[in-house]
Amino acid sequence: DADVTQTPRNRITKTGKRIMLECSQTKGHDRMYWYRQDPGLGLQLIYYSFDVKDINKGEISDGYSVSRQAQAKFSLSLESAIPNQTALYFCATSEREAGDTQYFGPGTRLTVL
Amino acid sequence: ILNVEQSPQSLHVQEGDSTNFTCSFPSSNFYALHWYRWETAKSPEALFVMTLNGDEKKKGRISATLNTKEGYSYLYIKGSQPEDSATYLCASTNTGNQFYFGTGTSLTVIP
Numbered sequence: 139d140a141d142v143t144q145t146p147r148n149r150i151t152k153t154g155k156r157i158m159l160e161c162s163q164t165k166g167h168d169r170m171y172w173y174r175q176d177p178g179l180g181l182q183l184i185y186y187s188f189d190v191k192d193i194n195k196g197e198i199s200d201g202y203s204v205s206r207q208a209q210a211k212f213s214l215s216l217e218s219a220i221p222n223q224t225a226l227y228f229c230a231t232s233e234r235e236a237g238d239t240q241y242f243g244p245g246t247r248l249t250v251l
Numbered sequence: 252i253l254n255v256e257q258s259p260q261s262l263h264v265q266e267g268d269s270t271n272f273t274c275s276f277p278s279s280n281f282y283a284l285h286w287y288r289w290e291t292a293k294s295p296e297a298l299f300v301m302t303l304n305g306d307e308k309k310k311g312r313i314s315a316t317l318n319t320k321e322g323y324s325y326l327y328i329k330g331s332q333p334e335d336s337a338t339y340l341c342a343s344t345n346t347g348n349q350f351y352f353g354t355g356t357s358l359t360v361i362p
Binding site: 239245 | 293
């Protein structure tokens with residue numbers, strides 16, 4: 139079984155809809171991250187969480203919110219989806235120390251029409 | 252915000268050729284430099300993490316070096332094989348605990 143899982147893997151939705159992307163991990167890591175990937179732009183950090191009570195904005199948090207329901211779960215929400223949020227979204231986890239390797243989920247491809 | 256840059260953006264090499272890519276990063280408040288391998292339709296997989304100036308890491312035919320004073324890292328692939336075709340990402344971590352990724356180098360190895 140994969141250590142970092144994401145659901146759904148693919149989603150097509152319409153402008154204005156609320157969407158939630160879920161991430162679960164069995165690695166026991168404290169730190170979790172959400173990234174989006176757009177062609178030519180690499181990975182951009184949306185939000186990150188260093189433990190259940192810690193939530194931090196990344197480079198591109200506008201239009202997104204997150205919830206850290208448990209150590210193992212970190213959800214990303216788009217309150218009112220817009221077409222320029224069409225992208226590939228990755229969840230990642232890492233251990234406590236700064237600079238520790240991040241382990242990525244398989245990605246969620248989101249299309250907003 | 253850190254500015255991590257990778258070059259070249261893409262390259263094509265013949266099977267058996269050796270190749271290398273560059274990752275440059277701001278050297279101030281540096282903590283660690285990561286290299287990832289990202290195959291199409293998969294998620295990035297960690298290759299190396301380096302923290303000290305002069306660090307060198309090796310995994311099979313792939314190796315990496317780190318220069319924290321001048322802010323660059325090289326990734327080398329010796330005797331490229333078609334299965335090496337992927338995008339190679341680097342990421343720099345500063346003492347503020349955030350990862351900043353470059354846009355990657357896309358490698359295609361031609362059989």
